Amino acid sequence: MEKAFQDYPRKKTRWELISALTCFAQAIFLTGYFFSSARDHHQTPALPGQLTSWTDCGLSPREARARNCHFDSMLYAWIPGECFHPEPLDEYRPFKDRTWYTDVNLTQPMSDVEIEELSAGNIPIAYTHTYHHEHCLYAMRKLAMATDKRWLLIDGKSADVHHATHCGKQIAQFVKGTIDQTFSPGSDHHAMARLQFPGCVAMPWRL
Secondary structure, X not given: OOOOEEEOOOXXXXXXXXXXXXXXXXXXXXXXXXXXXXXXXXXOOOOOOOXXXXXXXXXXXXXXXXXXXXXXXXXXXXXXXXXXXXXXXXXXXXXXXXXXEOOOOOOOEOOHXXXXXXXXXXXXXXXXXXXXXXXXXXXXXXXXXXXXXXXXXXXXXXXXXXXXXXXHHHHHHHHHHXXXXXXXXXXXXXXXXXXOOOOOOOOHHHO
C-alpha cells in the first residue's frame, strides 16, 4: 500500500527522516484520540477475560520493584506488569546512544556509574540534547501497536490524549523550525499528499 504522505526532495537531506516521522506521528495521534476517548468511558462493561485492575507502582523505584513493575526507558517511567510490553522498547537504547547530563545546561556529563543508575530507573531527572521527540513518537507507536495487537491494557502515558496532543504540537513546531532553517523560499523541496480511500478497522472495545 502506498503511503498517504511522502516527501520527495530532489536532494537528500535530513528532512527525509523528519518528514517521515512527522507523518507517522500525525497518523498515530488520531488513533490515540479514539483510544483515549474509549478508555475514558468507565461505564463500558469489561469484555470476557479482560483485565480491569492493575498494580500501583508506588512513588519510588524501590516500591515499583517490590510490586513487580518494569522500567520503560523511552517513557522514563515505571510501568505496571499488567500493561508492560517489551516491544517496541527492545529496539531502543537511549542511555547508550547519546550523552546524558546531570544539569539542565548540559555541562556535567554523567559518569558510567550514573548512567547505570539512569538505565535502572533510579535517577529522578536527567538531561540530554535530544530525547523528547523520540519519546513522543515512541508513545504514539506503542499506542498503534496496542490497537493492532489487541492488547488488553496499555500504560497510561501512551494512552493519554493530552500527552499525545502535547507531543503532536511539539513535533509540528520542531519540523516547521527545521524547514525554515533548512530550505530557502526558492527551495525545490516539496511534499505530496496522495488521495486514498481506506476502509475501517474494528477497535478492541467494539469487538
